[in-house]
Structure formats: structure tokens, C-alpha cells
Amino acid sequence: MKIYLIPIGDVEKDTLLKLCWVLREKFEAVFEVGEPLSLLEDAYRPRRGQYFTTPILEELKQNIPEEADKVLGVLDMDIFVPALNFIFGQADLGGKVALISLTRLREEFYGNSKNEKLFLERVLTEAAHELGHTFGLRHCDNQKCVMRFSNDIRDTDIKGADFCEQCREKLEIKLR
Numbered sequence: 001m002k003i004y005l006i007p008i009g010d011v012e013k014d015t016l017l018k019l020c021w022v023l024r025e026k027f028e029a030v031f032e033v034g035e036p037l038s039l040l041e042d043a044y045r046p047r048r049g050q051y052f053t054t055p056i057l058e059e060l061k062q063n064i065p066e067e068a069d070k071v072l073g074v075l076d077m078d079i080f081v082p083a084l085n086f087i088f089g090q091a092d093l094g095g096k097v098a099l100i101s102l103t104r105l106r107e108e109f110y111g112n113s114k115n116e117k118l119f120l121e122r123v124l125t126e127a128a129h130e131l132g133h134t135f136g137l138r139h140c141d142n143q144k145c146v147m148r149f150s151n152d153i154r155d156t157d158i159k160g161a162d163f164c165e166q167c168r169e170k171l172e173i174k175l176r
């Protein structure tokens with residue numbers, strides 16, 4: 001199993017490398033940082049000041065590296081889908097592509113002082129959540145399961161990056 005992290009637009013290299021490292025343990029898969037994609041400016045919605053993720057996900061799908069089983073796009077812009085004010089990420093359920101945004105995972109976004117450790121935990125949580133969807137996992141009701149839906153950043157902090165027992169079992173079947 002080989003999973004590529006694809007930076008979309010400007011993304012800190014350091015964050016990608018750290019994410020690669022921690023994801024390796026969680027998914028027992030090979031993670032690599034792939035060639036960056038440029039940010040699709042057509043996806044920008046000036047009135048919302050956000051990027052619409054559906055075309056970006058489509059763009060990722062058109063550019064899957066040959067050796068990749070899954071692709072996780074990482075961008076540092078605020079993102080949305082029409083029914084929601086914002087999203088932390090989006091994925092193709094049971095498919096090959098997913099993406100996350102780093103923007104709302106920083107304490108500075110909420111007017112607090114920088115907390116690098118918390119930021120990286122959140123990045124891992126959202127990455128594991130979206131990748132979980134690509135392995136066919138749906139939202140889970142368990143408050144401490146990474147597959148629980150996050151309405152806001154507090155939900156992300158509460159659930160953490162671990163899969164509950166049931167979700168982990170489903171994931172392991174797919175990883176075998």
C-alpha cells in the first residue's frame with residue numbers, strides 16, 4: 001500500500017514530512033510526498049473567501065501518480081462545500097483521493113498563540129479521518145473515534161487521531 005501526500009499550492013514542507021512520518025505508523029503503509037499541484041484558481045469563491053473543494057478533488061483524481069494506491073492532497077487555504085460554512089477536509093468514500101486543509105488547524109486562526117504540537121495532532125487527526133473515508137469508513141458515533149464528524153475544532157481535539165475498535169477492524173481488513 002503506497003499513499004502519496006500531494007501539496008496543493010503553498011504548503012510548508014516541514015509539516016508534510018512530519019505528517020508522512022506519523023501516518024506511517026497509523027496505517028502501516030508507505031507514505032511519500034509527491035509532486036505539488038498548483039492551486040486551482042477557478043475553485044476560489046471571492047464572496048466566501050474560500051476554495052470549493054469538489055473541483056480540487058477532481059483535479060487530484062486526474063493527477064494520481066502511477067504507483068499510488070491513495071492520494072491525500074494537503075492545502076493551506078480555507079475550504080468549503082456548498083452545504084457547510086467550511087470543512088476541514090473531503091474524501092471520495094472508498095475511492096483513491098482525499099484532501100485536508102491546514103488553515104483551521106492552527107491556534108492562530110482562533111486568535112490564540114501558536115501551538116505547534118497541537119497543530120500537528122490536528123493535522124494527523126484530519127488526515128487519518130479523510131484517509132479513513134477512502135478506505136470506505138463512514139462517520140462513527142464514538143466521541144473518541146477519529147471517524148467522528150467534526151463540526152468545529154473542539155470536536156477534532158476531543159476525538160483525537162485514533163480509530164475506535166470497530167473502525168480499526170474495518171480498516172485492517174482493507175489494509176491486508
Ligand SMILES: [Zn+2]
Binds near residue numbers: 129133139148149
Ligand atoms: Zn468525514
Ligand SMILES: [Zn+2]
Binds near residue numbers: 145148166167168
Ligand atoms: Zn469508530
